[in-house]
Amino acid sequence: MIIVTYVKHVPDAEARLSTEGGRIAVDGASFALDGMDEYGVEQAVRWKEAGIAREVVAVALGPAAAETALRTALALGADRAVLIETDDDLDPVAQATPLADAVRRAGADVLFVGGKQADWDSAALGPAVAEALGWPLCDWAIELRVEGTTLEAVHDVDDGVEAWSAPLPAVVTTQQGLNEPRYPTLPNIMKAKRKPFEHVALAGVAARTSTLAAALPSRARRGVRLEGDPAAVAADLVRRLRDEAKAL
Amino acid sequence: MDVILVAIEHVDGAPRRGSLELLSAARALAGAEPVTAAVVADAGVADAVAPFADRVLLLEGDGLRAPNHERRTAALAAAAREAGATLVLMAAGRSGQAVAPRLAVRLGGSLLEDVAGLRRDGGAWLGERLAYLSRAVLTVRSEATIAIATVKAGTYPAPAAAGGRGEVRRVPIASVVGDDLARPGERRAAGRGRVALEEAEVVVCGGRGVGSAEAFEALVVGLADDLGAAVAATRAAVDAGWRPYAEQVGQTGKSVSPRLYLAVGVSGAVQHVSGMNRSGTVVAINKDPEAPLFQLADYAVVGDVHAVVPALRSALAGMD
Amino acid sequence: MDFALSDELLELQQAVRAFARREIAPVAAALDRDPRFPWPTLRRMGEMGLLGVLTPEAYGGLGLGHLAYAVLLEEVAAADASHATIASVTNGLPQAMILRHGTEVQRRRWLPRLASGEWIGAFCLTEAHAGSDAAALRTRAVPVDGGYRLRGSKAWITSGGEAHLYLVLARTDPTTEAGARGITAFVVERDAPGLSFGAPERKLGQHAAITAGAVLDDVFVPSDQRLGAEGQGFVLAMDALDGGRVGIAAQALGIGRAALDAALAHAGERRAFGRPIREFQGVAFRLADVALRLDAARLLTHRAAWALDRAARATKEAAMAKLAASEASVDACDAAIQVLGAYGYSADYPVERYWRDARVTTIYEGTSEIQRVVIARQLHREHGRSVPEPVT
Numbered sequence: 032m033i034i035v036t037y038v039k040h041v042p043d044a045e046a047r048l049s050t051e052g053g054r055i056a057v058d059g060a061s062f063a064l065d066g067m068d069e070y071g072v073e074q075a076v077r078w079k080e081a082g083i084a085r086e087v088v089a090v091a092l093g094p095a096a097a098e099t100a101l102r103t104a105l106a107l108g109a110d111r112a113v114l115i116e117t118d119d120d121l122d123p124v125a126q127a128t129p130l131a132d133a134v135r136r137a138g139a140d141v142l143f144v145g146g147k148q149a150d151w152d153s154a155a156l157g158p159a160v161a162e163a164l165g166w167p168l169c170d171w172a173i174e175l176r177v178e179g180t181t182l183e184a185v186h187d188v189d190d191g192v193e194a195w196s197a198p199l200p201a202v203v204t205t206q207q208g209l210n211e212p213r214y215p216t217l218p219n220i221m222k223a224k225r226k227p228f229e230h231v232a233l234a235g236v237a238a239r240t241s242t243l244a245a246a247l248p249s250r251a252r253r254g255v256r257l258e259g260d261p262a263a264v265a266a267d268l269v270r271r272l273r274d275e276a277k278a279l
Numbered sequence: 280m281d282v283i284l285v286a287i288e289h290v291d292g293a294p295r296r297g298s299l300e301l302l303s304a305a306r307a308l309a310g311a312e313p314v315t316a317a318v319v320a321d322a323g324v325a326d327a328v329a330p331f332a333d334r335v336l337l338l339e340g341d342g343l344r345a346p347n348h349e350r351r352t353a354a355l356a357a358a359a360r361e362a363g364a365t366l367v368l369m370a371a372g373r374s375g376q377a378v379a380p381r382l383a384v385r386l387g388g389s390l391l392e393d394v395a396g397l398r399r400d401g402g403a404w405l406g407e408r409l410a411y412l413s414r415a416v417l418t419v420r421s422e423a424t425i426a427i428a429t430v431k432a433g434t435y436p437a438p439a440a441a442g443g444r445g446e447v448r449r450v451p452i453a454s455v456v457g458d459d460l461a462r463p464g465e466r467r468a469a470g471r472g473r474v475a476l477e478e479a480e481v482v483v484c485g486g487r488g489v490g491s492a493e494a495f496e497a498l499v500v501g502l503a504d505d506l507g508a509a510v511a512a513t514r515a516a517v518d519a520g521w522r523p524y525a526e527q528v529g530q531t532g533k534s535v536s537p538r539l540y541l542a543v544g545v546s547g548a549v550q551h552v553s554g555m556n557r558s559g560t561v562v563a564i565n566k567d568p569e570a571p572l573f574q575l576a577d578y579a580v581v582g583d584v585h586a587v588v589p590a591l592r593s594a595l596a597g598m599d
Numbered sequence: 600m601d602f603a604l605s606d607e608l609l610e611l612q613q614a615v616r617a618f619a620r621r622e623i624a625p626v627a628a629a630l631d632r633d634p635r636f637p638w639p640t641l642r643r644m645g646e647m648g649l650l651g652v653l654t655p656e657a658y659g660g661l662g663l664g665h666l667a668y669a670v671l672l673e674e675v676a677a678a679d680a681s682h683a684t685i686a687s688v689t690n691g692l693p694q695a696m697i698l699r700h701g702t703e704v705q706r707r708r709w710l711p712r713l714a715s716g717e718w719i720g721a722f723c724l725t726e727a728h729a730g731s732d733a734a735a736l737r738t739r740a741v742p743v744d745g746g747y748r749l750r751g752s753k754a755w756i757t758s759g760g761e762a763h764l765y766l767v768l769a770r771t772d773p774t775t776e777a778g779a780r781g782i783t784a785f786v787v788e789r790d791a792p793g794l795s796f797g798a799p800e801r802k803l804g805q806h807a808a809i810t811a812g813a814v815l816d817d818v819f820v821p822s823d824q825r826l827g828a829e830g831q832g833f834v835l836a837m838d839a840l841d842g843g844r845v846g847i848a849a850q851a852l853g854i855g856r857a858a859l860d861a862a863l864a865h866a867g868e869r870r871a872f873g874r875p876i877r878e879f880q881g882v883a884f885r886l887a888d889v890a891l892r893l894d895a896a897r898l899l900t901h902r903a904a905w906a907l908d909r910a911a912r913a914t915k916e917a918a919m920a921k922l923a924a925s926e927a928s929v930d931a932c933d934a935a936i937q938v939l940g941a942y943g944y945s946a947d948y949p950v951e952r953y954w955r956d957a958r959v960t961t962i963y964e965g966t967s968e969i970q971r972v973v974i975a976r977q978l979h980r981e982h983g984r985s986v987p988e989p990v991t
Contacts, residue, residue, distance in 0.1 A: 044530070044549040046411075048411055048414055055411060055415050122389070122390065124384055124390045127380075146531075147531075149411075149530065150411060151410055152393070152553075155379070155390055155392055156380075158376070158378070159381070159384050161381065162352070162380065162384040162385055163384055167347075167348075167349065168377065170373070171373065187524070188374075192525070193466045194466075195462070197462065206531055207532075239383070239388070239389035240389045240390060240391065240419050240420065240421060241420050241422055242418070245415055245416070245418075246416045247415050248416055252574075252575055252576060253577040253578065254577070255578050257580045257581070261589075261590035262590045262593070264582060264590070265587060265593065265594040268578055268580060268591065268594070269591070269595060271578065272560065273598070276539075276559075276577060278539040278560040279539070
């Protein structure tokens with residue numbers, strides 16, 4: 032089995048954001064491999080260590096800076112990396128076809144994608160690529176097993192969890208609970224520099240959705256501070272919620 | 280001319296609240312143009328939504344009784360083509376999240392994901408959506424001839440009076456090619472059948488400051504029961520094994536925007552805040568006076584949750 | 600002259616920072632209150648490569664230079680000083696000494712286990728009456744058939760009783776004229792008969808860096824466990840001290856940085872008289888001075904590391920770095936307590952622990968006074984005046 036694990040280079044939770052000419056600018060030092068994608072990389076590497084998979088390919092679609100996320104994936108255990116390079120801001124639907132092409136080129140049987148992306152706040156990429164590939168998708172997987180040529184999983188649905196199964200090849204979107212990702216050790220970070228790294232130019236793909244403007248609103252909160260005797264504070268809070276905030 | 284198609288989700292024979300809200304959104308957006316509703320496999324639901332739409336397409340076929348994402352996508356794609364839709368509205372939620380992008384790719388359209396303020400501008404559909412862990416607001420525009428928009432529950436009001444008697448038309452859907460695709464298995468409900476977290480009006484969330492699973496049950500679940508609220512937990516509480524993942528709110532969990540959000544023993548890390556900062560009124564109870572969540576709270580209660588929450592429950596009981 | 604760290608080093612720093620935040624920082628407070636040697640986190644540090652930074656890859660280490668060592672150790676210390684001390688000792692003293700002065704057989708025997716963290720190394724030089732005047736040590740190494748018998752006691756051993764391998768300095772030549780030249784270095788393994796350890800010392804801080812005295816009661820050490828030649832021990836130890844001092848300087852910087860960060864965070868949130876306290880010059884100036892001292896010390900530390908990577912010795916540079924960093928760190932921690940006020944004095948906040956942990960950095964690995972002696976001697980030497988050679 033060959034696994035492709037998609038990785039994205041996103042601002043980390045503490046990154047400082049600002050707006051610049053209608054776009055969001057991020058303090059360059061604060062990027063990292065998207066936490067959601069890490070569960071996919073970890074799962075792929077574990078299957079390789081268990082002998083279920085023979086190759087793990089990390090794939091990213093984005094600007095040259097995305098190399099960092101790919102190098103982290105290599106340090107976590109991926110065998111090789113592919114960067115589909117573009118400076119264009121492409122939405123998940125537009126990315127679906129070039130990514131599907133890369134998955135097919137790698138001869139993969141499984142594609143892992145993080146359940147939600149921390150920059151676009153989008154859960155669309157997994158389903159979009161699954162459609163472009165014509166593969167079934169297990170989204171928000173929390174348990175995963177390979178039984179012969181079938182993928183067995185447990186995943187989140189609107190009102191609970193559900194068992195799921197489908198024949199390979201398949202796409203899986205990953206989230207917390209699927210596994211406990213390892214951290215890249217220093218020896219592995221250094222070894223990663225020697226692993227194969229391929230750059231593929233991307234041309235002729237138009238965005239399906241464009242961003243016209245961006246803002247960083249800060250919502251004014253009442254900022255009422257209540258302290259002191261619990262009974263008095265509770266009574267005060269209930270009264271304010273009912274009369275002031277009209278929330279009760 | 281615009282044709283708006285609303286995908287109706289239903290559970291236990293009734294349309295979901297989020298889908299009904301989209302009918303009123305469609306009516307407001309369509310103006311004089313027709314509003315079509317698409318219902319998969321349930322004639323009763325089709326009849327229930329008919330008063331709010333001009334036309335209802337009842338999609339029927341093998342495997343649509345308990346459809347997986349691929350079958351739902353095939354059915355809605357057929358409905359969109361049948362109706363000549365230029366905008367398809369779907370409720371955001373686990374199902375909408377998985378189907379809408381598929382539909383966009385299948386129809387060669389665009390996806391406006393989790394949008395609000397949907398409107399037309401010079402021939403294109405526009406809306407606002409959140410990004411960067413709910414810290415930024417982006418104005419996005421469809422660049423395709425058909426747009427699929429997912430909308431979170433509570434963004435639009437529930438439909439008021441019926442707009443007109445919609446006729447129900449049955450549309451047969453052929454089996455999806457490769458029908459051996461994903462087979463959903465048995466479903467296990469999370470929690471005790473309370474209000475679905477993403478649709479709740481009031482949410483009570485517990486964090487590490489609650490201290491233990493027992494205290495969580497007593498304080499957070501107890502308070503939620505008093506308020507008829509949904510129960511939520513931070514990643515710390517879930518990692519500690521006190522609550523299931525289904526209740527997690529935050530970057531790797533669910534996003535909620537209830538009218539009232541009460542955070543009990545929650546410090547307020549960015550990853551958590553990204554899942555709740557659009558809430559109407561935020562109350563934070565924490566013994567650490569420098570808890571980051573206090574910056575975002577409408578009401579910051581500094582005190583021991585073990586004393587404040589019981590006092591709050593008494594005060595609420597006394598209110599009625 | 601490029602003051603920026605290389606991309607590769609930045610990547611390693613990021614990885615260690617994330618590791619330290621996730622694995623080390625969460626256990627620091629509990630270990631301070633309820634001290635025990637932190638084996639679980641040390642194991643993970645070993646997997647991470649942090650316990651064999653300088654040792655070449657051929658022996659299972661990372662083969663990085665002193666600059667990388669300083670940068671990475673600072674990250675560990677910012678999460679917890681005790682972990683950094685244990686790491687600094689095992690990296691810098693027995694491991695570096697065996698690497699530079701051991702035979703190939705000795706290197707192959709011990710380095711892989713130390714570099715991987717499977718074994719922790721410790722250093723036994725100081726005795727109850729011989730600290731700064733280390734050459735006054737009295738532990739004897741009496742030659743016997745096949746080796747030596749070690750007799751005496753050692754004090755203040757970091758990882759004492761817990762470590763697997765001890766580098767012991769003992770006197771092979773007891774004559775008074777011999778002085779430092781009568782001292783020889785030996786590698787002793789923990790289970791050697793006759794080696795026993797005292798109860799852990801009760802210290803002001805760095806509680807998890809278990810420190811204990813040892814008694815060597817006719818401990819037999821085979822000749823192939825002698826490091827270097829007889830009489831060479833002291834020089835070997837001094838040779839390793841430059842690197843050791845850079846390590847401690849880095850550690851002090853880490854603690855100081857944690858204290859400064861805590862003070863800055865608090866000063867931004869805490870309001871008094873209608874504004875955040877960082878807007879008051881009394882607070883702002885104090886923090887500016889702290890940042891200046893820490894930054895200057897960091898530059899000295901990185902310079903000493905750089906110098907060590909180019910030449911075998913960088914005695915003056917390392918002494919300056921250690922002196923500057925340890926004193927800047929204690930100052931930073933003191934300032935942090937003051938800025939946090941009552942919260943600074945409370946055990947519910949980490950700042951008082953930072954101060955207790957930092958306070959020993961001006962004492963161990965050569966007191967501030969000794970560092971000044973070293974610097975002064977180097978200055979005189981550079982100016983061509985001859986000075987009687989003190990033994991340290």
